[in-house]
Amino acid sequence: xEQMKKKHxxxxxxxxxxxxxxxYFAYQNYQRNNFNDFIRSEAKLxxxxxxxxxxxxxxxxxxxxxxxxxxxxxxxxxxxxxxxxQPYKVTCMVKTSGVQxxxxxxxxxxQISIEGTTERSVAISGTQNWQKIExxxxxxxxxxxxxxxxxxxxxxxAKGEAWxxxxxxxxxxxxxxxxxxxxxxxxxxxDVTINEKxxxxxxxxx
Numbered sequence: 001x002e003q004m005k006k007k008h009x010x011x012x013x014x015x016x017x018x019x020x021x022x023x024y025f026a027y028q029n030y031q032r033n034n035f036n037d038f039i040r041s042e043a044k045l046x047x048x049x050x051x052x053x054x055x056x057x058x059x060x061x062x063x064x065x066x067x068x069x070x071x072x073x074x075x076x077x078x079x080x081x082x083x084x085x086q087p088y089k090v091t092c093m094v095k096t097s098g099v100q101x102x103x104x105x106x107x108x109x110x111q112i113s114i115e116g117t118t119e120r121s122v123a124i125s126g127t128q129n130w131q132k133i134e135x136x137x138x139x140x141x142x143x144x145x146x147x148x149x150x151x152x153x154x155x156x157x158a159k160g161e162a163w164x165x166x167x168x169x170x171x172x173x174x175x176x177x178x179x180x181x182x183x184x185x186x187x188x189x190x191d192v193t194i195n196e197k198x199x200x201x202x203x204x205x206x
Contacts, residue, residue, distance in 0.1 A: 038064070038076040041115070041148070043157060048074035058093045058130050058165035066110075066151040068159045071102045073152030077115045080147055080169065082139040087172035090121075090147055091134040092164050099125045099151065099160035108153035110162035111135075115146035118154050125158070130165075136172075 040050045047070055052062035066074050082088060094110050101108035101123075109123030112135040121135040139145065149164040 038078050040074075041077060042072055042074040043152070044070070044072045047072045048151070050074070050076065053163060056095065056163050058095070058163075061165065063095075063163040063165040064149060065161065065163050067161045068151055068157075071157040071159050073150070073157045075113070075115065075148040075150035075152070076164070077146045077148035077150075079144055081144055082142060083171070084139055084141055084143060086139050087136065088139060089134055089136045089170045089172060091132060091166075091168050091170075092149060093130050093166045094124055094128075094133055094149075095130045095163040096124050096126065096128045097161040098127055099158055099162060101125060101153075102157045102159075105153065105156050108156040108158050109151070110158075110164075111150050111153065113148045113150050113154065115148045120150075120154065123153060124162075125160075 042048050047068065049065075049067040051065050051067075053065040054062045056065070057063040064076050066076070068074055090112050092112060096110045099109050107118075107120060107123055109125040111121045111123040112133060113120035114135070114137060119135065119137045121133045124131070124133065135147075137145075147169070149167070151160070151162040152158045
């Protein structure tokens with residue numbers, strides 16, 4: 001009887017360990033594929049890999065990684081609300097490895113862009129360490145825009161690896177001055193750094 005109890009106890013602990021391992025890997029898989037409402041888009045479907053990378057990252061948070069082994073135009077994008085006829089500035093940190101454009105067009109590479117338009121930041125190619133890039137645009141008559149973090153471009157495709165992190169968006173003052181105020185629009189559930197403090201904000205409209 002005593003031996004039977006020991007066997008049951010051992011079986012219980014083995015089952016518990018197996019359950020913990022399963023839950024751990026399930027959580028890791030969820031974290032790798034949790035894009036916080038970002039939509040994945042690519043010209044050649046299922047050609048690029050989109051993951052949240054816990055190894056190559058700018059801060060403690062997982063970066064957003066696009067890996068294109070073949071030439072493709074791939075991006076994470078999110079729809080945000082904007083006020084009409086206002087200037088906006090979008091920034092992020094980007095790191096690249098082996099990014100190559102299919103043509104010599106300077107507008108192809110790792111970049112910030114507005115989906116469906118030619119509006120974009122500089123495009124980073126080659127192998128580059130973390131650097132800040134920015135896109136400044138005017139909303140014109142738009143009330144919504146799709147902000148994309150892209151490996152490729154409106155005018156062509158690219159291959160290689162790109163990591164994106166630390167997304168922010170600011171609304172400018174529409175008087176052609178160089179002053180900026182922090183906007184009331186921030187990517188939902190995205191952690192940002194303001195004055196060296198990590199702050200979690202959600203999309204709002206005031």
